[in-house]
Amino acid sequence: MELIPTTSVQSFTQELLEKNLPEILTHFKNLGKNLELAILQQPIKVKGGDLVIEVIGSVQEEIAEKMKPDLVGLVRKLTGANSFSVHLEVKEEIQETHQKLYTDRDKMNFLIKKHPALMELAKKFELDTDF
Known part of the structure; x- marks a missing residue:
């Protein structure tokens, strides 16, 4: 009987996000993606193992949607967390x-x-x- 090694799955937590957020911000800054950087500097939370980003208005929502694949890959690489997704909370601009x-x-x-x-x-x- 052969034993199959199990890989440990890292759960995604707020602490893990906060630990790696400076490196994520640096990544987008080095690429010159200032609009994405502005979105990542807004409130970001981890709820139920998923990444929740607050965006303001439809313009930031569109930019965040385009940024999702790059962000997911980067977070997975830095944290080792594989089972999470990115959700957007759209806040309306204050009139x-x-x-x-x-x-x-x-x-x-x-x-x-x-x-x-x-x-x-x-x-x-x-x-x-x-x-």
Whole structure:
């Protein structure tokens, strides 16, 4: 009877990810893949043995989808973990609740609403934003 050697399967954990993340980031930085690097610098978690990456919006989602095969191969090589997959959590971009302030007058009015004493200073020193 011949014994067949068993290979140990490394389970993928948050600690294993955090230990190897600097090397993963360096890999993408050396390749000049700045968009992928930006995605990898966002929150990354390991849930149930799978890698979960948060992306913001459809542009980052598309980039992350293209990056998945390279990332999976790299993580497997560095960690020895073979049975995991990469999932994306798409977060929507935060919409600004206030209007954009384009002109100096708009900026001044915004600051006056926030700090009413500014109106007194503007009058005292004869400040004019529309010079």
